[in-house]
Amino acid sequence: MTSPEVQPFMAGPGPVQAWMPRPYQQLLRGPNLRWWRPLVSIAVVIGVTGVAVITIGTLFAAFTEAGGSGSGDDGFDAWSVSPVGMLVTNLMLAALIPIAQLGVWAGFGWTPRWVASVTGGMRWGWTARCYLAVTVAMGAFTLATLVPFGGLSWAPEKQWAWLLLVVLISTPLQAAGEEYLFRGWICQTVGSMFARPVVGALIGGLLSTWLFALAHGQQDPWLFADRFVFGAIACYLAWRTGGLEAGIAMHGVNNIIVFVITIAGGELEESLNASQSDPLSLGVDVVSMVLTAGVLLWLARQLRPVRLFVPPQPLLAPVRW
Numbered sequence: 001m002t003s004p005e006v007q008p009f010m011a012g013p014g015p016v017q018a019w020m021p022r023p024y025q026q027l028l029r030g031p032n033l034r035w036w037r038p039l040v041s042i043a044v045v046i047g048v049t050g051v052a053v054i055t056i057g058t059l060f061a062a063f064t065e066a067g068g069s070g071s072g073d074d075g076f077d078a079w080s081v082s083p084v085g086m087l088v089t090n091l092m093l094a095a096l097i098p099i100a101q102l103g104v105w106a107g108f109g110w111t112p113r114w115v116a117s118v119t120g121g122m123r124w125g126w127t128a129r130c131y132l133a134v135t136v137a138m139g140a141f142t143l144a145t146l147v148p149f150g151g152l153s154w155a156p157e158k159q160w161a162w163l164l165l166v167v168l169i170s171t172p173l174q175a176a177g178e179e180y181l182f183r184g185w186i187c188q189t190v191g192s193m194f195a196r197p198v199v200g201a202l203i204g205g206l207l208s209t210w211l212f213a214l215a216h217g218q219q220d221p222w223l224f225a226d227r228f229v230f231g232a233i234a235c236y237l238a239w240r241t242g243g244l245e246a247g248i249a250m251h252g253v254n255n256i257i258v259f260v261i262t263i264a265g266g267e268l269e270e271s272l273n274a275s276q277s278d279p280l281s282l283g284v285d286v287v288s289m290v291l292t293a294g295v296l297l298w299l300a301r302q303l304r305p306v307r308l309f310v311p312p313q314p315l316l317a318p319v320r321w
Contacts (some may be wrong), residue, residue: 015195021308024118024242025191025201028108030311038189041107045185048099056092082163090170096177100185108192113182117243118309126241126305130249130296137295141288142261155266163268167259173228175252179244182212183234205235222277226285230254233293242307246296250289294297 014031022029028037060076079085101112113121146152157163190204191197209231213224234247262271300307 016193019311019313021310022118023197025187025204025237025307026194027114027198027309028110028188029194029195030103030108030110032109033192033273036074036108036221037087037109039058039107039232041103041185041189044106045099045103045181048102050151051206051319052092052095052099066260069242077269077273080272081157081163083159083166085168086163087170090166090174094170094173094177095158097173098179100180103120103185104188115180115188115244117149117245117306119306122163123243123245123305126243126303127249129299129303130246131253133295133299134249134253134292137292138250138288141291142257145284152261153265155264157263157266157268159279163166163263166265167256171255171259172248172252175255176244176248178212179234179248179251182208182231183238183246183247186211187235187238201235201239205239208235212250218275220276222279223275226277226282229282229286230289233289237293237296240297241300241305243305245305246300250292 010011014033015029017026017029018031018033033260039255080089098112101115104115105112111120116122123247186208187201187204190207191200194200194203204258209228212231213219213227216223230251237246237250238244258271259268262268
């Protein structure tokens with residue numbers, strides 16, 4: 001009689017991808033995937049976000065009626081460029097982190113930490129290295145392009161010190177919130193609907209990128225294209241690195257640089273309410289984003305962060321032949 005052998009069970013319940021290595025955007029194609037789960041997740045995220053927006057709008061309306069910040073759009077614009085207004089706005093956007101996590105948990109039954117990466121959480125060492133690399137790359141490019149365009153002017157906002165403190169503390173959270181929702185929850189939810197990874201990544205990426213650009217409000221085609229390109233690059237980084245860390249770093253550093261420049265030049269309100277751009281500005285931004293993404297991809301090749309989720313392979317009980 002031969003010795004017992006263990007036969008690997010290669011086709012468990014659920015989609016085939018449930019038992020194969022999967023990229024970040026297809027992470028949720030687990031054994032418990034059903035056709036209705038993405039719909040539940042979408043309903044939860046839209047419902048919670050809608051309630052939050054209505055609640056915040058009602059509170060702000062009550063505040064302005066009480067004489068706290070003028071009235072209408074002018075009152076909101078004035079409040080949004082104050083240190084308190086910027087802090088509240090950034091924390092509101094940071095709240096997209098638990099909203100995205102709630103969508104994944106309620107809809108798919110996955111614990112919230114899987115929105116961050118294929119390893120089940122933020123990879124903090126990798127995040128720190130991404131922030132350092134992006135700061136050097138974007139900082140150097142910004143300094144190189146400031147001189148031809150007139151340099152950095154010093155006509156700071158009235159409360160510039162407090163504004164800078166708020167930016168440095170809360171902007172990384174704001175950037176993470178947007179990445180969790182757009183490059184995280186949306187891409188993973190859409191990706192779960194398609195068996196082919198490339199198809200899921202492309203459709204999810206296009207929808208995510210379009211909604212991300214659209215969410216910035218009124219804008220001309222040049223400004224829309226600027227934001228669309230950023231979203232597309234962030235989606236690609238999530239695909240190639242297995243998580244949101246690289247996109248969060250690029251998003252956070254970019255916003256910090258923009259805020260520092262506009263606060264120093266007294267143009268914060270104009271920057272926040274910008275609705276127009278031009279081909280030259282778009283070209284400069286695209287070059288900056290592509291170069292920064294290239295640095296991050298080079299860093300990923302050197303450090304090799306995990307980019308595929310490898311599910312446990314179920315095994316049959318030992319079989320005696």
